[in-house]
Amino acid sequence: MQAALDAFVEHGFHGTSMRDIARRAGTAVSHSYYYFASKGELLRTLMVRVTEDLLRELDHAATSADPVDRLAALVRAHVLFHTERQAESFVGNSELRSLAPDERTAIVALRDRVSDHFKTAIDDGIQQDRFTAARRDEAVLAVATMCTAVAGWYRADGSRTPHEIADAYAALILNMLRPE
C-alpha cells in the first residue's frame, strides 16, 4: 500500500500499473494480485483507510457541547490530520474520480460523515446565535475545502508548525462565522 501510494502521488492513478507498484514494493505482480484484485481495489482500500482514520480523529475532537469550542477542535484536528497524512489526503482528493461509481459509494458515505461534523457544529452555533446564519451552505463548503487544501500546500520545512497552522485556521474560521 505504501508503494501504491508513492506511485499514485508521483504518476497519478492512471499513470501507474500494478507492475510499477509490485516493482516498488520489491515483490512479484502475482503477489500484489493475491492481496488486491485490481489497482482500483488498492486505491479504494487506501482511500477508505485514510477517511476512516480522519473520521476517528474528528469523532475524538468533537466532544465539547459548546459549538464554538467544538468547531475550533474539529478544524484543528482536520488540519493536523492533513499535514500528518498529506500524501494519502492528496491522493484521496485528486483521485476520487478514478474510482468506478460502485467503488466510490463507501468513501462518499464516509466523507458525508466528515462533512456532517462541520455542518452540525455550524448549525448548533447558528441556533445559539454564536455564528451568523447568513451564507450557511457556502460557509460549510468554504471551511471543508480550505482545511482539506492544507494537504496541497503544507511543507514540513516551512516556517509554521502543523499546530501553528491548525490554530491559525481555527481562528480564521471562527472569525468568518462571527455574527455580524
Add this chain to the structure above:
Amino acid sequence: MQAALDAFVEHGFHGTSMRDIARRAGTAVSHSYYYFASKGELLRTLMVRVTEDLLRELDHAATSADPVDRLAALVRAHVLFHTERQAESFVGNSELRSLAPDERTAIVALRDRVSDHFKTAIDDGIQQDRFTAARRDEAVLAVATMCTAVAGWYRADGSRTPHEIADAYAALILNMLRPE
C-alpha cells in the same frame, strides 16, 4: 485542445495518450503532433492559457483603491472564473505535478501574480487597519485555496448561481479578515 481537456478531466494526464486526444478530436495523431510537440506541451499550453485568462480577469477587477472593495472584487472575479472555466481550472490544479519542472516555470510565475493580487489587497487592508494583521500568511492561503476549490464542487444544476456563490464568498472572506 478541447479534446485534450475532456480526456484529461476524464482519465487524467497520465491516463491519456496523444492517440486518445486525436481520436476525440476526429483527427490523425500526426496532425496533433504538428501543433503540439508532446502531450506535456498540450497540457502546458492549456494551463498557461487558463492562468493568463484568470489573471486578466483579476487585473480588470482590481481597480478600486479601497482594499476592502478591491479584495471583494478579486474574490468575486476569482470565484466566477472558477465556475465558468471549471474543467480547465480543475485540470490546472490537479495536473501541475504532471508537467516537467521546466514546463512548470511559466505557470508558477503566472500563479504567483494571481496570488500577489490577494496578498497586496490584504496587506493594503492591514496597513489601513481595515483587516486584522493576525495570521496574515494563513489568511492569504485560505482565501486562495477556498476560492480555487469552487471548481471542484460547483454544479451548474445546483441551488445557487455563480453570482450568488461569488457574493457569499466575498462576504465570508471580508468577515474572516475583520479587525478583532
